[in-house]
Structure formats: structure tokens, C-alpha cells
Amino acid sequence: MRFIYLDHAATTPTHPEVVEAMIPYIREKFGNPSSIYSIAKEIREAVETSRKQVADALGANPEEIIFTSGGTEADNHAIEGVLYGSPQGKDHIITTSIEHHAVLEVCHYMEKRGFKVTYLRVDGEGLVDPEEVRKSITPRTALVSVMHANNEIGTIQPIEEISKITREAGVYLHVDAVQTVGALDVDVNNLGVDLLSVSAHKLYGPKGIGCLYVRKGTKLDSFIHGGAQERKRRAGTENVPGIIGFGKAMELARLERKERAEHLLPLRDKLITGILERVPDSFLNGHPTLRLPNNVNVRFKYIEGESICLNLDFLGIAASTGSACSSESLEPSHVLLSIGVSPEEAHGSVRFTLGRDNSEEDIDYVLENLPVVVEKLRAMSPLYPGR
Numbered sequence: 117m118r119f120i121y122l123d124h125a126a127t128t129p130t131h132p133e134v135v136e137a138m139i140p141y142i143r144e145k146f147g148n149p150s151s152i153y154s155i156a157k158e159i160r161e162a163v164e165t166s167r168k169q170v171a172d173a174l175g176a177n178p179e180e181i182i183f184t185s186g187g188t189e190a191d192n193h194a195i196e197g198v199l200y201g202s203p204q205g206k207d208h209i210i211t212t213s214i215e216h217h218a219v220l221e222v223c224h225y226m227e228k229r230g231f232k233v234t235y236l237r238v239d240g241e242g243l244v245d246p247e248e249v250r251k252s253i254t255p256r257t258a259l260v261s262v263m264h265a266n267n268e269i270g271t272i273q274p275i276e277e278i279s280k281i282t283r284e285a286g287v288y289l290h291v292d293a294v295q296t297v298g299a300l301d302v303d304v305n306n307l308g309v310d311l312l313s314v315s316a317h318k319l320y321g322p323k324g325i326g327c328l329y330v331r332k333g334t335k336l337d338s339f340i341h342g343g344a345q346e347r348k349r350r351a352g353t354e355n356v357p358g359i360i361g362f363g364k365a366m367e368l369a370r371l372e373r374k375e376r377a378e379h380l381l382p383l384r385d386k387l388i389t390g391i392l393e394r395v396p397d398s399f400l401n402g403h404p405t406l407r408l409p410n411n412v413n414v415r416f417k418y419i420e421g422e423s424i425c426l427n428l429d430f431l432g433i434a435a436s437t438g439s440a441c442s443s444e445s446l447e448p449s450h451v452l453l454s455i456g457v458s459p460e461e462a463h464g465s466v467r468f469t470l471g472r473d474n475s476e477e478d479i480d481y482v483l484e485n486l487p488v489v490v491e492k493l494r495a496m497s498p499l500y501p502g503r
Contacts, residue, residue, distance in 0.1 A: 117431075117432045118432050118481065119432045119434070120432060120433045120434065120474070120478045120481060120482065121434045121471065121473075121474075122433060122434055122435045122468040122469060122470060122471075122474070122478075122482070123434050123435055123436045123467075123468075123469055124318075124410060124469040124470060124471035125267055125268075125295060125318070125410075125411065125436075125467065125469035126436060126469070127317050127318065127323065128317060128318060128319065128320045128321075128471055129320065129471070129473070130317075130320060130321065130322055130361070131320035131321070131364075131365060131368055133364060133368060134320060134321055134322065134361045134364045134365050134368070135361070137360055137361060137363075137364040138322065138357045138358075138360050138361040138364075141159070141162070141356050141357040141360050142357045145158065145159060145162070145356075147159040148353055149163050149353075149354050149356065150343065150344075150345065150353065159356055162356070162360060163354055163356060163359050163360075164178065165363065166359045166360050166362060166363025166364075167181050167183070167359075167363070168363075169363035169364070169366050169367045170314070170327055170362060170363055170366045172366075172367075172370065173297070173302075173366040173367065173369060173370040174297070174302060174303065174304050174312065174314075174329055174366075175303035175304050175305050175306070176304050176329050177332065179332070179347070180304075180329055180330055180331060180332055181327050181328075181329060181330075182327060182328045182329075182330060182346045182347075182349050182350050183325065183326075183327050183346060183350065183354060183355070183359055183362075184325075184326045184327055184328055184350060185324055185325065185326065185355070186315045186316070186317070186323070186324060186325065186326040187216075187218060187292065187294040187313050187314065187315035187318070187326050188218040188315075189326070189328075189339070190292075190313035190314065190315070190326050190327060190328035191216070191218040191219050191222065191261075191290075191292055191313050192218065192222045192339065193328050193336075193339040193349075193350070194259075194261070194290040194311040194313060194328055194336075195209065195219065195222045195223065195226065195259065195261060195290065196222060196226065196337070196339065197336040197337045197338070197339055197349075198258055198259045198288055198290070198311070198334075198335070198336060198337075199226055199231055199258055199259065200337040201335045201336050201337040202258040202259075202335065205255075205256060206256060206257070206258040207230065207231050207232055207256055207258065208231070208232040208233075208234070208254055208256040208257040208258060209223060209226070209231065209232070209233050209234070209257070209258060209259045209260070209261060210233075210234045210236065210249060210252045210253065210257060210259070210260045210261070211223055211233065211234070211235060211236070211260070211261045211262065212235065212236045212237075212238060212244050212262055212263070213235045213236065213237055213238060213450070213454040214238055214242060214263075214266055214268075214269075214450070214451045214454045214455070215261065215262075215263055215292065216263060216267055216292055216294070218292070219261055219263070219292055220450075223235075223261075232256070234252045236248050236249065236252060237454065238271075238454055238455060239455070240455050240456050241271060241402060241403040241404075241406075241455065242266055242269050242271035242401075242402050242403060242451070242454075242455050243271060243273065243274070243403060243406070244262055244273050244274070244278070246274055246277040246278050246281055249262075249278050249281050249282070250281045250285075253281070253282075253285045253287055257285070257287050258287065258288065259287065259288045259289075259290055260278065260282050260287055260288070260289050260290070261289075261290040261291070261292070262275065262278055262289070262290075262291060263291065263292040263293075263294075263295075264291050264292065264293040264295070264296040264300070264302070264307075265293075265295045265296045265299075265300070265407070265408050265411075266295070266402070266451060267294070267295050268401075268402075268413060268438045268449060268451040268452070268467060269401045269402030269403075269407070269411070269413045269451055269452070269455070270295075270402050270403075270407035270408040270410075270411025270412075270413060270469075271402045271403045271406060271407055272296070272300070272403070272406045272407060272408065275289075275291055275307045275308070275309065276306070276307060276308060279307060279308025279309060280308065282308075282310075283308060288310040288311065288334060289308070289309050289310050289311070290309070290310065290311040290312070290313070291307065291309045291311070291312045291313070292312075292313045293312050293313060293314055294313055294314060294315045294318050294326075295318060295408060296408070297314045297318070297319055297366075297369065298318065298319030298320070298365075298366075298369040298373065298376075299319075299373070299376070299377065299380075299408055299409055299410060300373075300377075300408075300409075301373065304329055304331070309329070309331070310330070310331045310334050311328060311329060311330055311331070311334065311336075312328070312329040313326065313327075313328055313329075314326050314327050314328075314329070314366075316358070316361065316362040316365050316366075319365050319366070319369050320365050320368065320369075320472070321361050321362050321364070321365030321366070322357070322358050322361040322362065322365075324355060324358050325355050325358030325359060325361065325362045326362070327362070330349075336349065338350070338351070340352055372472075376409075376472050377409045379472065380409040380410045380470050380471075380472075380474075381409045383470055383474060383475075383476060383478075383479050384409055384410060384411065384412055384470060386476070386479050387412050387468060387470075387479050387482065387483070388400060388412050388414070390479070390483040391412070391414050391483070391486065392414070394483060394486075394487045395416065395486065395487050395490050397416065397417040397418065398414050398415070398416050398417075398490075399414065399415050399417075399461075400412075400413070400414055401413040401414065401415055401452060401455070401457065401465055402455075408469075410469050410470040410471065411467070411468075411469055412467070412468040412469070412470070413438075413465060413466070413467045413468075414465065414466055414468075415452070415457065415461050415462070415464050415465040415466075416464045416465075416466070416490055417461060417464060417499075418464070418494050418497045418499040418500040418501075419464055419490065419493040419494055419497050419499075419500070420463050420464055420493075421437040421438075421463060421464050421465045421466045422437055422463075423493050424464075424466050424486075424489055424490065424493065425437055425466060427489040427492070427493065428482075428485070428486070428489060431485050431489075433481070433482055433485065435466055435467065435468050436466070436467050436469075437449075437465060437466060437467065438451070438452075438465065438467055448462035448463050449462050449465065452465055460499075468482070
């Protein structure tokens with residue numbers, strides 16, 4: 117049976133060139149970068165080369181890159197680090213109702229410790245209104261945190277407009293770019309951000325490594341305390357193989373980004389059009405054009421997305437009902453509820469996220485089998501009026 121992987125927003129297969137780059141640092145180049153002997157110096161130089169690769173892909177300076185264990189740690193560090201590092205009286209953060217749990221949960225955590233959080237609403241396509249950001253800023257605001265593109269519905273936010281507002285107000289802007297680095301041209305200077313989170317395994321790199329970009333001059337408390345690694349902002353012996361793989365993945369993303377997008381866009385649009393034409397009572401979630409080049413999120417009335425995904429899995433098609441971090445939750449997606457989808461229809465949503473190895477034949481296979489699966493499930497559903 118053929119296998120078609122369409123859950124690249126959850127994780128991506130590691131690029132062969134990334135694996136090749138990492139192997140020497142797993143097998144023989146095992147030194148601790150903080151040691152003083154020659155093999156440690158070689159490792160330290162390799163780490164700094166990777167830091168430059170990451171920085172170059174983001175339009176940043178190497179000293180502005182802090183390596184982390186991934187996007188979640190980067191988001192936590194950005195929010196806690198800014199709030200704890202802010203002057204007295206700067207105790208307010210602005211974010212949105214559709215952020216990843218790595219942002220929302222740390223905001224809830226900070227609320228319990230006396231900080232104030234404003235959760236901005238989005239429109240029916242998942243867009244944040246920059247003017248709502250402007251209206252929400254107060255003299256107590258320390259940080260605005262808005263994701264670059266949503267991990268579930270793929271809507272791309274107007275970060276450049278928001279950054280102009282935050283700069284005028286003298287407020288830091290953090291952006292979770294976990295889904296966009298590798299898919300879009302993410303330049304920290306063009307975006308105008310002060311902090312930006314990246315995760316390697318979303319762009320064909322290894323799991324367990326990512327980074328937080330911190331613009332020079334940004335006041336940020338340390339997150340993990342101990343040794344002097346990462347300029348005393350993130351203690352702990354570096355994940356050297358992961359860092360090497362991350363650097364290579366970022367280099368490849370910078371070189372191949374345009375080619376990947378040109379490959380994915382027609383496949384994405386073919387899948388969206390095919391589903392909406394072939395499956396009655398199906399609807400696209402998110403913005404029709406301001407969306408990631410690989411994201412297709414569709415809701416199907418009268419049935420559950422989980423049942424669709426299980427049936428597709430039997431056919432060798434891997435898709436999801438939304439964020440991988442919420443896959444064990446029985447609650448409907450907070451993102452879909454925020455854009456006005458009813459709880460019943462939110463449960464009937466499926467996310468297909470394409471990758472560099474997907475082909476037109478893969479899309480044809482999905483379009484051939486998905487309508488059959490939906491029809492079968494609706495025939496068993498007590499909610500379906502045609503039953």
C-alpha cells in the first residue's frame with residue numbers, strides 16, 4: 117500500500133543532507149564546546165558556523181541567535197524573558213486568541229503571577245486587525261506576541277503593519293515563525309520584529325532544536341540558569357548534532373525556499389479546489405489566499421475529522437485534525453472556534469499540510485479516496501440529513 121504523508125505542519129522528514137551533516141557529530145566529533153582542548157575548539161567553531169547559517173537565513177546577526185530546544189522553549193523564553201526583564205509597571209502583554217499553545221499557556225501562566233494579558237480576536241478568516249493591536253497598547257504594555265502564520269488554518273498575519281505600530285509605541289514584538297521559516301521569506305528586518313521563534317523539525321531539520329532571535333538591545337532575562345552558554349541567556353551543554361543539523365536545514369531552506377513554494381502552491385490549490393468541488397458541504401478554513409503555500413484545512417459537516425483521519429490512515433494517507441500538540445484533546449480547536457466555526461463543525465475539520473516530496477499523483481490519490489470516505493461516514497452519521 118502506498119504511503120502519502122500530508123502532516124508536514126506537525127513535523128517534517130529530516131532532509132538527507134541534514135542527516136549527513138549531523139553524523140560526524142554523533143559518531144566521532146563528540147567534544148564539549150565549552151572545553152579548552154583542540155577537538156572542543158573544532159566543535160565550538162562548528163556551532164558558530166551553524167549559528168551564522170541560521171542568522172543568514174533570517175537576515176540577522178549571529179550574536180542575535182539563541183539556540184533552544186525548539187519552538188516551545190523559544191516562545192516561553194521570549195514571553196517570560198521580556199516580562200521579567202521589563203521595568204516595574206511594564207506588566208502587560210498583548211497576544212491573539214489563535215496562538216499556538218506554546219504562547220497561550222505561558223500567557224495563562226504569567227496571568228497567575230500577576231501579569232495582565234489581552235487576547236485579541238480575529239476575523240472569520242483568522243486575520244488580526246493591526247488597529248486592534250494599536251488600541252490595546254497601554255503605557256504598561258511590554259510585549260506584543262503574534263504568530264506569523266497559524267499552524268492550523270495557515271492564515272498569514274500582517275506582521276509588517278503590526279511592527280510599525282509596536283515600534284511607534286516603544287513596545288517589543290515577538291513573532292512565532294515556526295510554521296513560516298522554510299515556507300516564506302522570513303527576514304527579521306523586513307518584518308520589523310524584536311524576537312522570533314524557530315523550530316528545526318518543521319523545516320526538514322532534527323527534533324529537539326530551535327532558536328530564539330533576539331534583536332540587539334532587547335532586554336531579556338535568562339531562561340535557564342547555570343553555565344555561560346548562549347551568552348548566559350540559556351545555560352546547558354549545547355545539543356551539538358542538533359545545532360549542526362539545524363544550521364544545514366536553515367541553509368537549505370534559504371536556498372530552496374522559492375523552489376519549494378513554486379512546487380507546493382499548485383498542489384495546495386488543486387487539493388482545495390478538488391475537495392470543495394467533489395465533497396458536498398465542505399468548507400475551507402482560513403484565508404483563501406493569505407495562507408501558507410502548503411496548508412489545506414477543510415471542515416466537513418455531519419461527521420468528525422478524527423474518523424476521517426483514521427479512515428484515510430487505512431488507505432495510507434497521513435493527515436490530522438489540527439495541531440499535533442492537541443491531538444489527544446477531545447476539545448474542539450480553539451483556532452476554529454475563534455474564527456466563528458461552531459463546535460460541531462470544528463470537530464469535522466481536517467488539516468492536510470504538504471511537503472517537498474509530495475506529488476500531483478499524491479493529490480489525485482487523496483481526491484479519489486477522500487469523497488468515498490466522507491460519503492461512507494455520513495451514511496452512518498445520525499446528523500446527516502441524507503441518511
